[in-house]
Amino acid sequence: MRRVMTTIAPDVPVASAPPASTPVEQMRTEFAFELPRGYVDDSGVVHRSGVMRLATARDELVPLRDDRVRENAAYLTVVLLARVIVRIGSVTDVHAGVVENLFASDLAFLQDMYRRINSEGHTRAAVACPECGHGFSVDVAGGRLGES
Secondary structure (H helix, E strand, C coil): CCCCEEEEECCEEEECCCCCCCCCCCCCCEEEEEEEEEEECCCCCEEEEEEEECCCHHHHHHHHHCHHHHHCHHHHHHHHHHHHEEEECCECCCCHHHHHCCCHHHHHHHHHHHHHHHHHCCCEEEEECCCCCCEEEEECCCCCCCCC
């Protein structure tokens, strides 16, 4: 990228913005997922697909003031996931009560996904075939039914 240098005072160079034709990099902030089992709502409907967004500093700090977390540090996961999960199926009001009612395998899946997208920046995992040992990577967020 080429910057144009101009001066606003004698001997004080200032970098100007790049030309408007320079493509702007888009940051991915939301990640789709497929739960291994699915969230079962009060009506008995199973919801498997969902979206998780990147966490902000506030998302990680606010739960520390929550009385439920102060009483039981393990509850931090529940409150934190409730803040960053945008939706699960048609459920858009994802709160601690929804996360509490997830199956343990789904909670573990979401914890791992949270760690991957917020620490590593992606949802890919290195795996190996149990039969031949061949290594490859998979997107643990999935995309279509059966992927995860």
